[in-house]
Amino acid sequence: MTVLLDPTSERSPTVRARLPRPARLDGLVIGLLDIAKPRGDVFLDRLEERLTERGIAVKRYKKPTNARTAPLPLQQQIATEVNLVVEGLSD
Amino acid sequence: MTLPQDGLIAVVKRDCPTCVLAAPVLGELARRRGLQVYTQDDPGFPETVPEPIDDTALDISYHLKIEIVPTLIRLENGREVARTYGWDRGEWERLTGLAGLGSGLPESRPGCGAKNIEPGTIERLKVRFNETGLKSRRIELGEDEDEEEAMFARGWSDGLPLVPPTEERVLRMLDGTSRDPQEVIGLVPPALAAATVEKIAINAVMAGCKPEYLPVVLAAVEAVLDEPFAMHGVLATTQFAAPVVVVNGPVRRQIGMNAKGNALGQGNRANSSIGRALQLVIRNIGEGRPQEVDRATLGNPGKLGYCFAEDEEGSCWEPLSVERGVKPGVSAVTVFAGFGLQGVVDQKSRDPESLARSMAESLKAIQSVKLAPACDAILVVCPEHERTFRNAGWSKTRLYEELYQLCEIPGEELVAGAKGIAEGGPASLAGKTVNKFRPGGLLIVRAGGGAGMFSGIIGGWSSGARGSVPVTKEVRP
Numbered sequence: 001m002t003v004l005l006d007p008t009s010e011r012s013p014t015v016r017a018r019l020p021r022p023a024r025l026d027g028l029v030i031g032l033l034d035i036a037k038p039r040g041d042v043f044l045d046r047l048e049e050r051l052t053e054r055g056i057a058v059k060r061y062k063k064p065t066n067a068r069t070a071p072l073p074l075q076q077q078i079a080t081e082v083n084l085v086v087e088g089l090s091d
Numbered sequence: 092m093t094l095p096q097d098g099l100i101a102v103v104k105r106d107c108p109t110c111v112l113a114a115p116v117l118g119e120l121a122r123r124r125g126l127q128v129y130t131q132d133d134p135g136f137p138e139t140v141p142e143p144i145d146d147t148a149l150d151i152s153y154h155l156k157i158e159i160v161p162t163l164i165r166l167e168n169g170r171e172v173a174r175t176y177g178w179d180r181g182e183w184e185r186l187t188g189l190a191g192l193g194s195g196l197p198e199s200r201p202g203c204g205a206k207n208i209e210p211g212t213i214e215r216l217k218v219r220f221n222e223t224g225l226k227s228r229r230i231e232l233g234e235d236e237d238e239e240e241a242m243f244a245r246g247w248s249d250g251l252p253l254v255p256p257t258e259e260r261v262l263r264m265l266d267g268t269s270r271d272p273q274e275v276i277g278l279v280p281p282a283l284a285a286a287t288v289e290k291i292a293i294n295a296v297m298a299g300c301k302p303e304y305l306p307v308v309l310a311a312v313e314a315v316l317d318e319p320f321a322m323h324g325v326l327a328t329t330q331f332a333a334p335v336v337v338v339n340g341p342v343r344r345q346i347g348m349n350a351k352g353n354a355l356g357q358g359n360r361a362n363s364s365i366g367r368a369l370q371l372v373i374r375n376i377g378e379g380r381p382q383e384v385d386r387a388t389l390g391n392p393g394k395l396g397y398c399f400a401e402d403e404e405g406s407c408w409e410p411l412s413v414e415r416g417v418k419p420g421v422s423a424v425t426v427f428a429g430f431g432l433q434g435v436v437d438q439k440s441r442d443p444e445s446l447a448r449s450m451a452e453s454l455k456a457i458q459s460v461k462l463a464p465a466c467d468a469i470l471v472v473c474p475e476h477e478r479t480f481r482n483a484g485w486s487k488t489r490l491y492e493e494l495y496q497l498c499e500i501p502g503e504e505l506v507a508g509a510k511g512i513a514e515g516g517p518a519s520l521a522g523k524t525v526n527k528f529r530p531g532g533l534l535i536v537r538a539g540g541g542a543g544m545f546s547g548i549i550g551g552w553s554s555g556a557r558g559s560v561p562v563t564k565e566v567r568p
Contacts, residue, residue: 002238005256006228007247007293007375009284014230016245 031082040088107203177202267302277316279377280323298368332552339412340422350402352540366396428559451497457550
């Protein structure tokens, strides 16, 4: 196991904090990522309906297979097009 | 592995000719006095002793603080009461109380360095026994975590790979200075967090410094944290500024800095890593990061590191540090809040008057031709240009005087709208003469390769009381 010495002022925790959740969804673009598990689309379809009703922009994405991580071009596309992502993890 | 309460012990290694020479004596002492022999490299050595004890892990050697092998020690009631090292018949006889040891051997032979104090090993042993004295927080990486990626992910990098700051590397870095690792050099903006020698050493490791560079890095940190340098402003400005570090004195050659061809470019470890270490200190200790408190519109490539040495040996002029009050022969750094490099190309001037005019015209253009006084500047005079001044007998003082005179600008040219440029000063400048530089705002150093009539200007950020003032600090061991 590698142990490194902290080069910083140590004012932050060593474990990176998660990005803060947005206080509101208004004005944000939300990505819905289907990881290609059965019935994931049912969940995401319903979510899209509810978000769209509230006037929130939604973009849909789909991984080719749940057995592998998303291809890099898809990751980059999502990162440049949306503010946050919701994905259905399992059926 | 425990030591005997009473009796004799010896620490040896096969790789030491004196240990091999003394092996028969060790055997004799084992028979007559029950000597225990700890061996650092070959558990079978010495064959003259029935059961040498394996200390290839060096635990016993470390705790006994062995420096030379062979070392012979006498213990009484668990305490060491006598020690000698190397082979010396008289000393060994006195310590063991036996006469006639090693007949046939020379009277004495010096020993060899012990394995436990070899560079790399001593640090590893200190870490193993948790005796480093280092205070910084330990960051344990996961089994499968890539070291480089882990450091990028934690935001420690300036965009380039870093050397992982392990405890061993930081201990070796701290060997480069005699200063206390917990000494606070200053408070680094914008966080105003304490820069201890240890924290600076960690960043120097990451930057790629060797231990012998550390005193220069410490002096540079001390200099930028001096109040007149205004480090917070230099960091936070939307302009291009970065601390430029000019190194003078014997340390330049001792650590192999480049003052000659491509002095301001890439390719020299000391130049590159010292400047980078300073920037990492500001980033990691001070939390000064681009697009956060660092508001630079464009920045400049020197923000990765901007450090070079003056070519004092090739110069007919006194070094910058001496001009600024440091004794000749004393190493020092001068920090300057500088922009990128602007070239002064003049391949035709052969007399000093023409060359000075040429340089002055370029100097008057920095920041804006419409602004004066604008900022301070470093003029880096290349060898072929310096030769022209040298041959004409111009001292550095003479060149300063001539340049200041040539940088007097008629106020009419500086008024907003003059020359068809909206930038500029108030109409009241008309009829006055304004100098491009405040008194003392021009710094001349000599550096560069032997071929090429190409000097350089490092323009600066706001200067004087309303901006940054260059600061010079001696390099302390």
